[in-house]
Amino acid sequence: MALLYLLPLFYIIFHLYKWVLQKRGQCCYMLAYECYKPCDETRRLDTESCARVVWRNKKLGLEEYRFLLKNMVSSGIGEETYGPRNVVEGREESPSLAEAFSEMDEIIFDTLDKLFARTDISPSEIDVLVVNVSLFSPAPSLTSRIINRYNLRNDIKAFNLSGMGCSASVVAVDLVQQLFRTYKNKLAIVVSTESMGPNWYCGREKSMMLSNILFRSGGCSMLLTNNIALKHKAILKLNCLVRTHFGSNDEAYECCMQVEDQQGHPGFRLTKQLTKAAALAFTMNLQVLVPKILPLREQFRYVIQSYYENRIRKSTSSTKPEAVLGAGLNLKAGIEHFCLHPGGRAVIDGTGKGLELDEYDLEPARMALHRFGNTSAGGLWYVLGYMEAKKRLKKGDRILMISLGAGFKCNNCVWEVMKDLEDPNVWKDCIDRYPPKSLANPFQERYSWLNDEYLSFVRL
Numbered sequence: 001m002a003l004l005y006l007l008p009l010f011y012i013i014f015h016l017y018k019w020v021l022q023k024r025g026q027c028c029y030m031l032a033y034e035c036y037k038p039c040d041e042t043r044r045l046d047t048e049s050c051a052r053v054v055w056r057n058k059k060l061g062l063e064e065y066r067f068l069l070k071n072m073v074s075s076g077i078g079e080e081t082y083g084p085r086n087v088v089e090g091r092e093e094s095p096s097l098a099e100a101f102s103e104m105d106e107i108i109f110d111t112l113d114k115l116f117a118r119t120d121i122s123p124s125e126i127d128v129l130v131v132n133v134s135l136f137s138p139a140p141s142l143t144s145r146i147i148n149r150y151n152l153r154n155d156i157k158a159f160n161l162s163g164m165g166c167s168a169s170v171v172a173v174d175l176v177q178q179l180f181r182t183y184k185n186k187l188a189i190v191v192s193t194e195s196m197g198p199n200w201y202c203g204r205e206k207s208m209m210l211s212n213i214l215f216r217s218g219g220c221s222m223l224l225t226n227n228i229a230l231k232h233k234a235i236l237k238l239n240c241l242v243r244t245h246f247g248s249n250d251e252a253y254e255c256c257m258q259v260e261d262q263q264g265h266p267g268f269r270l271t272k273q274l275t276k277a278a279a280l281a282f283t284m285n286l287q288v289l290v291p292k293i294l295p296l297r298e299q300f301r302y303v304i305q306s307y308y309e310n311r312i313r314k315s316t317s318s319t320k321p322e323a324v325l326g327a328g329l330n331l332k333a334g335i336e337h338f339c340l341h342p343g344g345r346a347v348i349d350g351t352g353k354g355l356e357l358d359e360y361d362l363e364p365a366r367m368a369l370h371r372f373g374n375t376s377a378g379g380l381w382y383v384l385g386y387m388e389a390k391k392r393l394k395k396g397d398r399i400l401m402i403s404l405g406a407g408f409k410c411n412n413c414v415w416e417v418m419k420d421l422e423d424p425n426v427w428k429d430c431i432d433r434y435p436p437k438s439l440a441n442p443f444q445e446r447y448s449w450l451n452d453e454y455l456s457f458v459r460l
Helices: 002-025 047-056 062-073 097-119 142-150 165-180 206-214 228-233 250-254 274-293 296-316 321-325 345-355 359-372 376-389 443-451 453-457
Strands: 029-035 128-132 157-161 187-193 219-225 236-245 256-260 266-270 337-340 398-405 409-417
Touching (some): 029 228, 047 443, 062 206, 062 443, 097 142, 097 187, 097 219, 142 157, 165 187, 165 219, 165 236, 165 376, 165 398, 187 376, 236 274, 250 274, 274 296, 274 345, 337 345, 337 359, 337 376, 359 376, 376 398
Parallel strands (some): 128 157
Antiparallel strands (some): 029 219, 029 236, 236 409, 398 409
């Protein structure tokens, strides 16, 4: 008789043990990350160097100059961002394949060298390699270039992601997490950057000139693992990740796209529908993400408030982005820090307003945009680096990463801080100066004469 009672008990214990082992294998820890900062200060794009790049474009007229002045002043970009070498040196109209490879090598190899040195992990120990560069996909791939450089193992699982936009970094992390569910006790490298040099726009279409104002050189390499034995070395643990693709909507699909203008100049077009697409995609993402990160009492409160907001919105036909997001969602009930994609001041302001975040929450994204610009998929890690350099990240804190990208995609994830983090990282040389007293751009002071009325009667 005793055996009859023990068999069900053993069965339950066995399946519990199996479930625990399965969960242990699905963990995703970050051991370290390294952001890129050029050693060559000649690549810095301050006001004067930016002006030189603009004046070189003989296709522009007074109207285009005024447009650039207005948007540069309001961009949130500072004086210390970095540009591609071929652009700084005046070769933006005739980029070469060799320069494209040189740009990628400099960013990728610099961050990987520092990552291996910091962690004492040998390249031969890496099991998975994921590289995301949207606008440059050579053959052999960039993953093959890394494998050749570091003599990585023959059985490495290598993936090269292209065309995924500014949110590609979270896509790459998700790919690693999915692989970790199948392969146990592995080490993975994720490299996130963008090829800026060959994709500098040299025409005069306003919606395509915006990318030159916002995008800058940068990138990051990360080391991830699901080996529970390395948990004590981890700085972050991935708690959840939600990906949303809004590409079925034509406006959203076309709001952020690589195209050619009427004169055949290639570039990246950003339309006025971008903020609306971002708000809608983010709202769809939150519907899945919120139940995973907020306590039940906050979810219940939000559902009730959203019901009444929807009724009001239908009666007023409101289409404002902040109305779509839904005011009153208190993400702080489950999140301590917000790592927003530093895509531009309008994106940061819109997200902050929609989620009712204060200036303390938005400061890391604003400062990353000001110091390094929009570095595409690598941008999130400069924001995270700012939080760490400011000693904000304490053990047990939760960080919400919000990324938006072409397609249109919204990919968000939540990390848990595994230990107090205080490394000044890529911010080491300037963190004491941030936040600055003013984010005003010198373009306003030095080139405000472009708005003088008398210039309307002359040709520049």
